[in-house]
Amino acid sequence: MKLKLLTIIGALMLVACQQNKKETEVKPENQGGFPFVLPEEKPNRQMSAAMERIYTDYAAPQPQNNELFSQFKYTEMKGFDYNNYDGTITRRDPSKVLLHNGKYYIWYTYRNTPTPPMGAAKSNDTIPSSDWDLADIWYATSTDGFNWEEQGVAIKRPEKPTVGWRSVTTTDILEWAGKFYLYYQGFMEASGKRGDDCPVAVSYADFPEGPWTPYNKIVIPNGAEGEWDQYSIHDPYPLVHDGKVYIYYKSDFGERPDLVRMQGLAIADNPLGPFEKHPLNPLITSGHETSLFPFKEGVAALVYKDGPEHNTIQYAKDWVNFEIASITELMPYAAAPYVPDAFTNTTDGRGITWGTAHFINATGNWGKFCSKLVRFDCDLSRDVHDPEMKEHRVKHKPDVYFRQGLSKEQKERIQKENESLTGIE
Amino acid sequence: MKLKLLTIIGALMLVACQQNKKETEVKPENQGGFPFVLPEEKPNRQMSAAMERIYTDYAAPQPQNNELFSQFKYTEMKGFDYNNYDGTITRRDPSKVLLHNGKYYIWYTYRNTPTPPMGAAKSNDTIPSSDWDLADIWYATSTDGFNWEEQGVAIKRPEKPTVGWRSVTTTDILEWAGKFYLYYQGFMEASGKRGDDCPVAVSYADFPEGPWTPYNKIVIPNGAEGEWDQYSIHDPYPLVHDGKVYIYYKSDFGERPDLVRMQGLAIADNPLGPFEKHPLNPLITSGHETSLFPFKEGVAALVYKDGPEHNTIQYAKDWVNFEIASITELMPYAAAPYVPDAFTNTTDGRGITWGTAHFINATGNWGKFCSKLVRFDCDLSRDVHDPEMKEHRVKHKPDVYFRQGLSKEQKERIQKENESLTGIE
Numbered sequence: 001m002k003l004k005l006l007t008i009i010g011a012l013m014l015v016a017c018q019q020n021k022k023e024t025e026v027k028p029e030n031q032g033g034f035p036f037v038l039p040e041e042k043p044n045r046q047m048s049a050a051m052e053r054i055y056t057d058y059a060a061p062q063p064q065n066n067e068l069f070s071q072f073k074y075t076e077m078k079g080f081d082y083n084n085y086d087g088t089i090t091r092r093d094p095s096k097v098l099l100h101n102g103k104y105y106i107w108y109t110y111r112n113t114p115t116p117p118m119g120a121a122k123s124n125d126t127i128p129s130s131d132w133d134l135a136d137i138w139y140a141t142s143t144d145g146f147n148w149e150e151q152g153v154a155i156k157r158p159e160k161p162t163v164g165w166r167s168v169t170t171t172d173i174l175e176w177a178g179k180f181y182l183y184y185q186g187f188m189e190a191s192g193k194r195g196d197d198c199p200v201a202v203s204y205a206d207f208p209e210g211p212w213t214p215y216n217k218i219v220i221p222n223g224a225e226g227e228w229d230q231y232s233i234h235d236p237y238p239l240v241h242d243g244k245v246y247i248y249y250k251s252d253f254g255e256r257p258d259l260v261r262m263q264g265l266a267i268a269d270n271p272l273g274p275f276e277k278h279p280l281n282p283l284i285t286s287g288h289e290t291s292l293f294p295f296k297e298g299v300a301a302l303v304y305k306d307g308p309e310h311n312t313i314q315y316a317k318d319w320v321n322f323e324i325a326s327i328t329e330l331m332p333y334a335a336a337p338y339v340p341d342a343f344t345n346t347t348d349g350r351g352i353t354w355g356t357a358h359f360i361n362a363t364g365n366w367g368k369f370c371s372k373l374v375r376f377d378c379d380l381s382r383d384v385h386d387p388e389m390k391e392h393r394v395k396h397k398p399d400v401y402f403r404q405g406l407s408k409e410q411k412e413r414i415q416k417e418n419e420s421l422t423g424i425e
Numbered sequence: 426m427k428l429k430l431l432t433i434i435g436a437l438m439l440v441a442c443q444q445n446k447k448e449t450e451v452k453p454e455n456q457g458g459f460p461f462v463l464p465e466e467k468p469n470r471q472m473s474a475a476m477e478r479i480y481t482d483y484a485a486p487q488p489q490n491n492e493l494f495s496q497f498k499y500t501e502m503k504g505f506d507y508n509n510y511d512g513t514i515t516r517r518d519p520s521k522v523l524l525h526n527g528k529y530y531i532w533y534t535y536r537n538t539p540t541p542p543m544g545a546a547k548s549n550d551t552i553p554s555s556d557w558d559l560a561d562i563w564y565a566t567s568t569d570g571f572n573w574e575e576q577g578v579a580i581k582r583p584e585k586p587t588v589g590w591r592s593v594t595t596t597d598i599l600e601w602a603g604k605f606y607l608y609y610q611g612f613m614e615a616s617g618k619r620g621d622d623c624p625v626a627v628s629y630a631d632f633p634e635g636p637w638t639p640y641n642k643i644v645i646p647n648g649a650e651g652e653w654d655q656y657s658i659h660d661p662y663p664l665v666h667d668g669k670v671y672i673y674y675k676s677d678f679g680e681r682p683d684l685v686r687m688q689g690l691a692i693a694d695n696p697l698g699p700f701e702k703h704p705l706n707p708l709i710t711s712g713h714e715t716s717l718f719p720f721k722e723g724v725a726a727l728v729y730k731d732g733p734e735h736n737t738i739q740y741a742k743d744w745v746n747f748e749i750a751s752i753t754e755l756m757p758y759a760a761a762p763y764v765p766d767a768f769t770n771t772t773d774g775r776g777i778t779w780g781t782a783h784f785i786n787a788t789g790n791w792g793k794f795c796s797k798l799v800r801f802d803c804d805l806s807r808d809v810h811d812p813e814m815k816e817h818r819v820k821h822k823p824d825v826y827f828r829q830g831l832s833k834e835q836k837e838r839i840q841k842e843n844e845s846l847t848g849i850e
Contacts, residue, residue, distance in 0.1 A: 027704075028704035029704045031704065033648045033649060033652030033653055033655075034652065034653040034707060035651060035652070035653065036651050036652060036655055036678050036679070037678070037680060038679050038683065038685045046705060048707065048745060049741075049748060050708060050711075050734070050746070050748075051687075051705070051708075051710055054732075054734075061710075061733065062683060062685065062732070062733065063732070063733050063735075064683075072829065073831045073835065074823075074829055074830065075827075075830060076827065099846060099847075102846075102847040104847075143847050143849045144840075144843055145839075145843060226460060227457065227458030227459065227460070227461060228458055228460065228461055229458065230458075253463070254462055255462060258463065258487060258489075260463045279452075279453035279454040280472060280476070281458070281459060281473070282459060282475075282476060283473045283475060284475055285476055286475075305818050306818070307479075307488070308479055308483050308486065308488050308491070308494075308752070309752060310752060310817060310818065311736060311752050312752060314475070320474075322473070322474060322475045323474060326733065327735060327737060327752055328736075329755075330754075330821075330826065353842070359826070362823060374823070374826070377835065384838070386838065392730065392731045392735060393729075393731065393735065396755070396825070396828075397789055397828075398799070400821070401755065402499050403821075403822075404496070404499055404755060405498055406498045406802055407813055410498065410802065413811065417778070418569055418570060421524060422524075422527040422568050422569070
């Protein structure tokens with residue numbers, strides 16, 4: 001009797017298993033149409049490659065439920081004078097926003113020169129070659145992130161031949177063991193002589209207001225001859241991870257017209273180095289400047305402007321191997337967010353909601369080239385849920401499209417192609 | 426002697442093999458920095474995930490060398506009157522461009538109603554609910570693609586209760602065995618009553634000028650209850666592949682606020698059907714309208730506006746399983762390209778360089794809602810090489826960003842967050 005029961009149970013289990021197996025083996029043509037309500041979890045059915053992907057490659061099948069998807073909104077930053085945008089004053093490449101004693105701090109590249117940039121050939125001791133030539137690092141503070149008070153110079157370029165004597169630019173901030181460190185590009189020749197060549201230098205201070213003590217040595221050197229970062233280490237961007245200083249940076253490489261911009265990582269136990277470059281560099285293949293923030297156990301990056309994966313937000317759980325987390329648009333350039341947990345050695349990064357960025361050539365007048373700072377807002381935070389930031393698209397008016405018109409050369413090409421098709425001249 | 430020689434050769438080969446093996450086994454920390462000139466082919470070294478990807482996931486590691494990457498340029502289409510954009514005349518959802526006897530043809534949704542759209546509740550026999558309610562299908566011709574002559578109606582909506590009696594919209598053209606077929610959405614109620622519900626109808630003619638004979642039957646029916654396409658079959662987009670008619674289409678599904686738009690495929694041996702839906706539908710998970718073209722042995726799609734993979738160009742070698750071929754921006758909406766090999770049963774698709782699209786709510790005035798046609802140009806062609814179309818980014822002026830400003834609700838949220846951080850009200 002007992003044996004018989006066991007046999008029956010066994011048989012039933014076998015049938016159940018076989019049915020289970022059958023369920024996963026349903027042929028596509030017999031599985032019925034895809035369900036009307038998009039399943040939140042991957043359904044047990046055969047699907048197209050693209051359909052598989054929305055369940056495997058993104059945090060959620062729809063962007064509005066993806067914490068690493070956002071639109072970006074833009075607001076003027078008040079409190080800065082640009083000399084009527086005549087090209088003699090520029091502010092660009094801001095640092096991350098630091099919150100200290102109830103005040104926000106940003107540092108940025110500040111140029112105030114007798115003329116606008118004139119190119120490398122016409123540049124001299126007072127005439128800048130590029131928008132970031134003959135610059136110093138200035139800073140400003142704010143209590144609301146919209147209205148700013150410029151505080152003046154933080155780091156002046158040093159005397160020749162100290163690193164950065166020609167220009168100090170594109171800084172970013174680290175807070176470490178109660179001290180503050182500004183990393184920046186230190187130019188030893190006018191940008192544009194060969195390319196945009198520089199290593200990274202650093203200064204430190206006990207307070208965000210300074211005074212800043214220059215280390216006066218290269219802290220992240222260029223790569224060896226023939227290596228991707230042999231000429232430039234740009235946009236040093238420090239975060240604290242794994243008890244260490246992680247500095248992501250960009251390098252320009254390749255030969256014209258195929259210049260390439262990619263991003264790598266250098267790691268040190270101590271803010272003054274030595275920094276060791278990651279052996280798998282470059283880690284991010286696209287984008288222009290570095291913009292990252294801790295997210296969950298990993299790090300997220302804003303990737304814009306250049307390369308095959310521009311207009312994406314990427315994520316690396318291991319801080320090294322980045323995957324596309326979302327595709328978006330109208331992203332901020334040189335984005336430098338307020339990252340509350342940038343220096344907390346977090347393993348539970350909360351994300352970002354705002355920061356500053358820049359518009360290069362703010363008026364579009366190439367003879368009066370200057371750049372300006374701008375505030376951006378977004379929802380890439382696990383603690384904020386702003387449905388307006390999760391709309392799938394930017395709505396542009398037609399004039400935005402029409403401004404992207406055909407050039408004379410393109411019109412001529414099109415006319416020729418058209419004539420060969422229609423026979424009408 | 427012979428044996429000894431063979432032994433030596435064997436030993437040498439063994440050493441060679443081991444050296445080869447060693448080369449691929451170099452540890453990352455011993456492989457030196459990544460080379461200064463980006464290799465065109467995947468180099469034999471250990472790389473980060475993102476770096477691997479540019480060699481495996483895209484046709485070329487840089488966008489300018491990727492035939493399926495392009496920017497988009499926009500030009501006004503001359504020859505259309507919109508009644509001063511008062512909302513009573515709309516033209517939208519154009520068909521692919523057909524070249525026939527030296528002339529370009531497009532068909533499109535044309536609404537000419539006594540009032541602008543008033544919503545479903547206020548709609549009646551003459552007042553439209555939506556921009557595409559109470560519409561007919563009109564057509565226009567051109568010899569250069571910029572200047573158009575409107576020719577008038579192609580397909581009038583039929584008498585009740587024939588499919589499409591309420592509105593015929595969003596058409597696309599097929600040329601097959603010397604005849605022409607227009608597929609279109611056939612509405613049997615004002616759009617917005619429940620959603621935007623319709624099946625697909627078809628008319629045929631011996632010439633692009635017509636006269637068009639309505640088939641007067643549903644040719645692509647809605648799915649069964651509970652299936653993704655139970656309510657709508659939108660944007661039927663015919664191509665010829667594998668000797669058959671391939672119609673890609675979109676369906677709206679899901680429940681508010683999580684409405685989803687995806688695209689599927691229906692295949693028939695004959696333009697009048699029966700059409701069989703592909704068992705792996707949906708095939709494209711993002712985008713809004715259907716815009717595809719043969720490319721090499723496969724098919725490429727413009728994917729814009731909605732979903733996790735908006736702002737991409739995708740490619741399916743097997744016409745079913747789509748992968749991201751490139752990420753771009755400012756894409757045309759309802760893009761309907763000139764596809765020279767749309768109906769040639771090609772296995773060597775050459776790509777596209779232009780087409781027409783639409784701007785919905787062309788003036789931004791919701792009380793006078795109407796849409797207009799626009800021409801777009803691009804270089805997604807294997808036969809054209811236009812470096813301006815391969816620039817990595819759209820350059821917008823600051824006002825384009827500032828127009829994407831914070832809403833009142835967002836400003837209030839930000840102020841509260843800020844107060845909690847700075848302690849300053």
